[in-house]
Amino acid sequence: MNTMLRKSVLGIAGLAFTGGVFAGPIAAHAAEPVDTRPVAVSVQGAQSHIDLNDEQTANAKAIIAATKKAGLPERAAVISIATSLQESKLENLGHLGDANDHDSLGLFQQRPTSGWGTPEQITNPEYSTLAFLKGLKQVDGWESMPLTEAAQTVQVSAYPDAYAQWEQQATDIVAQHWNS
Numbered sequence: 001m002n003t004m005l006r007k008s009v010l011g012i013a014g015l016a017f018t019g020g021v022f023a024g025p026i027a028a029h030a031a032e033p034v035d036t037r038p039v040a041v042s043v044q045g046a047q048s049h050i051d052l053n054d055e056q057t058a059n060a061k062a063i064i065a066a067t068k069k070a071g072l073p074e075r076a077a078v079i080s081i082a083t084s085l086q087e088s089k090l091e092n093l094g095h096l097g098d099a100n101d102h103d104s105l106g107l108f109q110q111r112p113t114s115g116w117g118t119p120e121q122i123t124n125p126e127y128s129t130l131a132f133l134k135g136l137k138q139v140d141g142w143e144s145m146p147l148t149e150a151a152q153t154v155q156v157s158a159y160p161d162a163y164a165q166w167e168q169q170a171t172d173i174v175a176q177h178w179n180s
Helices: 003-013 054-069 074-088 125-137 147-155 162-177
Strands: 015-018 021-025
Touching (some): 054 074, 074 147, 074 162, 147 162
C-alpha cells in the first residue's frame, strides 16, 4: 500500500462517527503520522431493513396504488415508501400522546397544524400518500435527485439524511408489488 493511501486509511480509522459524518481523532496511535483534520464521509450506503407484517404490507400496497392513481412512476413510490419507513415503519400511527412528535399522524407523520389535512385525512393511507406526492411533484428535479434529498424537501425532518437507509428495502417492496 502506498504511503499516501495508508495515511488516508489510517486517518479514517482514527476518526469518530457522529451524526452521519466522521469528525475528530479518537486515537492517536498509528504507525505513521496521521492527518487528523476532520473528514466528511457519506454513509448513505448503510441500509436498514425491517420484516413487514400484514398491516405494513397493506400500507405499502396502498402507497403504491395511490402513486399509480397520481400517474407517477415507480421512483415516486420508492421515495414515498422509504419516507414512510423512516417516519412510521409503515404503520398508520394515530396520536401517541407524550411520545408523539407534536401532532404528527399517519404513515408520513404529517401534522394537521402544518396544513397536511385533518387527522382523519392524514390517517387515511391514500390521502396521506397523495398529499406527500403533491409536495414531491413541487420539488424541481425530484426524479433525479438522491432519495433523501427529495424526501427531506417535502418532509422537512430533523433527521434529513435518515431516509436514505430505507432506499433498498423501498425499492424491493415496489419491485415486488408494482405489477400486482
